[in-house]
Amino acid sequence: MSPVHWLFGDQLGPHFTATAGGGTPRDTRWLLIESRSVFRRRRFHRAKAHLVLSAMRHRAADLGASARYVAAETYREGLEGAVGDAPVSVHHPTSRAALALVSSLPQVTVHPARGFLLSHREFADWTARQRGSRLLQENLYEHIRRAHDILMDGDRPAGGRWNLDHDNREPPPRGRDTLGAPPPYRPREDEIDEGVRRDLDRWEREEGITFVGRDGPRLFPASRREALAALDHFVTHRLAGFGTYEDAMLAGDPVMSHSLLSSSLNLGLLDPGECVSRAEEAWRAGHVPLNSAEGFIRQVCGWREYVWGLYWHLGEDYRHRNDLRHTASVPTWFAELDADAPAARCLSTVLAQVRDTGWTHHIPRLMVLGSHALQRGWEPTQVTDWFHRCFVDGYDWVMLPNVVGMSQYADGGLMTTKPYTSGGAYIHRMSDLCGGCRYRPTDRTGERACPYTVGYWAFLDRHRSQLEGNPRMSRAVHGLDRLGDVAQVARAHRAAGDSPP
Template identity: 70%
Template sequence: MAVWHWLFGDQLGPHFLRPGEDVAGPAGDAPVVMVEARSVFRRRRFHRAKAHLVLSAMRHRAAELGDRVHYVRAETYREGLRRTVGDAPVTVHQPTSRAADGLVRSLPNVRVLPARGFLVPAEAFRSWAGGRKQLRHEDFYRWTRHALGLLMDGDEPAGGRWNHDQANREPPPKHAATLGVAAPYRPRETDIDEQVRADLDRWERDEGIGFVGRDGPRTFPASRREALAALRRFVEHRLATFGPQEDSMLAGDAVMSHSLLSSSLNLGLLDPAEVVGAAEDAWRAGHVPVQSAEGFVRQVAGWREYVWHTYWYFGEDYRHRNALGHRAALPDWFLELDADAVTARCLSTVLAQVRDTGWTHHIPRLMVLGSHALQQGWDPRAVTDWFHRCFVDGYDWVMLPNVIGMSQYADGGLMTTKPYTSGGAYIHRMSDLCGGCAYRPGDRTGDRACPYTTGYWSFVHRHRSRLAANPRTARAVQGLDRLHDVEEVLRTRRRQDGNPP
């Protein structure tokens, strides 16, 4: 009896078929089953561009595999698998969500192979984490660099520093509408995209499956060939300028020098080893400065790996963490990506980017979207679900640690040493988003008080006991105590509450 190999929709690269020590026999030639399960899209109201990208990528991969693959469209994974393979044995690499992992392990005749698409094996992470009181990203990142020999000169880090953050936190150039770098790779749609779009239209019309956001021309790779082209384009033309302004924002340049490779990595179209290897090769060849190579390697080999492993290490209860006791519901304007309802230029601009593309880079995610949610006291599980649904690179494993831990501080400090939020001054310093805004970043009171500034001080006031006990946030409480108009600031904030900022 033939042994089938099951590919999930985020296991689309050749490394998910390549035989290895975790695959016995000629698995590289095994017949393949792929299941397009509509139930996934019934459970969550995904961004339309995300649904389009995932389905397009799956169908492109099926077209590449040709007669070797049985591509089945079904209501559920169970139904599709039953219709295709019956009682035949199946192998599958560990899925990337707890729900899918539980499913495959509950099925008879399914053998679960170790995860692929990551640099650090699970057992190696558990060995590193064992006995540590805190699992700090910086410690993990240095350990990973050393263990894998990434950007190393012998036992020392390339350029003499593990961390080039200080060189990678520059504000955007003054009076510039864009960063002025080469444009990123953008794919051309195919007949497959046209069929996906027609199917999504039919689902909305006939099956009651809803979406948010807009589905314009596909802007992210849906095939291995496109993903490799995007990687080459980034390394050859954009990586050199990535580092210094990776934390800055421009209203007219949403992508800056960012790689736009996260969706390709998370769909499995690219292997992280080839991505960080290309960045290191460019640095060693003298084509990019060390701070840009290091900043990018930190994102892929550091943060991405760290998030993947903490997702599994912290356990299922992690998603229920709510250390700050935030319970407020997300408002309709946020759920619907209604950027036009928002007056604050920074939030309106970023929300429009998400609405139109399903993507914005890590600083708008953290310091505009996440910071506002934190200041508002929105339920962290609902915020996590929103990020999962609305971003083309969002998956359960991606967004749970990023939102519960990094963005909303709902884990009380398991991942980060402080909550990440700020007043309008940070946004003003790191962007051009305050220019032309109806609010003033320095105003705490009055009709032009910046919602981020009043929100910041309201957050500090609400959690002052916790923040005062943390050495990294104690100064914020001291700053609150020095405000001569704190009561008026809080009254201004209360007047702002309940309305789009």
């Protein structure tokens, strides 16, 4: 009897079906299970549901007769109906819940994880060598660069510096609505997409499964062929302009020069090694500047590997960290992606991007969406769940460290050295989102007081005792003493409650 290997919906690239030696096993049968209960438990963005199901069905079609695609209420039901109690193998899943499931099934053998540059053992070995309690991303990034000979000149980093982030923080060009980058790769829908959309319509109509957001034409790759085309297009046409304005925002140009490859990486359609190699080759050939190549490579083999490793290293208790003791619920307008509710142009614009596409780049996520949640004191697990559900590239392993640790500072500084929040001045400097807004980024009080400026000072006032000893925050916290209206600002912020700004 041919062996059966189970492919989860984020294990869809050829590196999940290859043998350890890189070949393709001829007699293996591939099993993909579409579980409706996943969509009952969480109210996902419809574009995300569409992308995941389309990608799974495209992979089954690519595998042909050797694949069996099962639609069931649960994974257990699908597995029992497909193979009974026959032995099945699977690569280490990407979530603790999925790992608990496969580990509870006696017939399932779990193989090591794929889709990352470091194995669990290699990450554990790295953590054991670190001094103190801090596991710094920069140290892991350097380790990976050395171990995999990425962007190196001998034993030194190319260009003499490991991190060129200082060169990648320019505000957008003033007076321009767009960065002027070539448009990103966009796939074309096919009959598989039509079938997915019909099924989602039926689920909503007949089975009570509901979604948030809009499901327009699919914007992200759902097959290996599309993902490779997207990678090639980015490296050839867009990578050169990526670095300098990596942290900038423009209302009319939400994608800027970003790669839009995160969903393909997190579905397993692309392997991080091939993305890194393509970027380095482009730099060595003289086609892109070093700061752009390094910035992209750091996202893939620095931050992505760091978040993946921390997810498993920190344990399940990390999910419930709430060192700032934030307890407010995510309000309905935010949960429903009601971009018309807030008057603040930056928040309305970014929320509309999420509503319409299920995606924004990392700065709107961190400094507009996450910063607002942090200032309002929303409960971190609810914020994590919202990001997980509403972003096409959102998975438990992605969002748990990114939101709990970086965005909401709920781990008290275990992952980052300071809370990532700011007043309106930062948004004004790094974007054109303050233009035409009813609020002024410099105003703390009055009818035109910027909700981010009010929220920033109210946040510092509320958590002064916890933050004043932080070397990176002490100057800002002590700035409260120079404000004669801090009590008024704090009252205004409390009065706002969960109403849209």
